[in-house]
Amino acid sequence: xxxxxxxxxxxxxxxxxxxxxxxxxxxxxxxxxxxxxxxxxxxxxxxxxxxxxxxxxxxxxxxxxxxxxxxxxxxxxxxxxxxxxxxxxxxxxxxxxxxxxxxxxxxxxxxxxxxxxxxxxxxxxxxxxxxxxxxxxxxxxxxxxxxxxxxxxxxxxxxxx
Numbered sequence: 590x591x592x593x594x595x596x597x598x599x600x601x602x603x604x605x606x607x608x609x610x611x612x613x614x615x616x617x618x619x620x621x622x623x624x625x626x627x628x629x630x631x632x633x634x635x636x637x638x639x640x641x642x643x644x645x646x647x648x649x650x651x652x653x654x655x656x657x658x659x660x661x662x663x664x665x666x667x668x669x670x671x672x673x674x675x676x677x678x679x680x681x682x683x684x685x686x687x688x689x690x691x692x693x694x695x696x697x698x699x700x701x702x703x704x705x706x707x708x709x710x711x712x713x714x715x716x717x718x719x720x721x722x723x724x725x726x727x728x729x730x731x732x733x734x735x736x737x738x739x740x741x742x743x744x745x746x747x748x749x750x
Contacts, residue, residue, distance in 0.1 A: 610648035610685050611636050616746040617690065634677025645679035645695070649686060660716065661735060663702050663728045670724030675699045684735055691732070692741040701738055702728050 615622055615637055622639035629635060635643035651659045661684050664673030674682070675695060682698050684691040702717070706728065710718035716734075720727045736742065 606648045607646070611646045613745060614644065614646050614683055614685075614690055617743055633679070634672070634674040635679035642681060643679045644681050644683050644692075645674050645677060646683045647674075647685065649684075655687075660714075660729050660731050663698070663730055664725070665702075665719075665728065666724060666726040668723065668725045673726070675702070681740070684732065686732060689745055690743040691735045691739045692743060693735060693739050697738065697740070698735075702730065705730075 611624070615624075618637065618639040622637055624637060625633070625635050625643075633643075634645050636646045637644045647661055650661065653659055663675050665675055666673045675698065677695070679695050682693050682695050684693070705717040706719060707715075707717045708719070710720060714729055716729050716731050718728065720729065
């Protein structure tokens with residue numbers, strides 16, 4: 590892994606938070622659920638499969654004073670310019686919030702974002718603008734809007750330490 594020590598710690602922390610979210614969501618699935626292989630994760634953009642349904646899990650990132658999620662980033666292209674998670678093969682996108690999981694059909698979410706797109710914005714953080722820091726292409730979507738279009742809100746299961 591390249592980068593400054595701070596960048597490496599940040600990337601490691603993001604990876605650890607992502608794995609924690611995947612493990613917590615997996616607790617809501619059947620005993621037959623399986624993790625993606627490294628290649629499935631990298632190229633098909635899904636983390637877990639249960640009963641033939643694939644899930645791409647996105648952990649909570651930005652929270653308010655009450656621990657509730659404020660927004661989530663939707664990735665259309667990754668930092669290498671390759672297809673982002675919304676362009677992957679997951680059936681469902683899963684967004685973590687404090688008390689539950691917001692589950693949305695990936696194709697439905699993609700269309701929702703494309704229909705809401707306002708324009709291109711290089712600085713600041715405004716919902717529904719396209720952002721790019723190079724080759725990537727992302728969009729900021731308020732968690733409250735994800736809740737409105739959700740196929741399901743699933744309660745979290747407490748994991749034993």
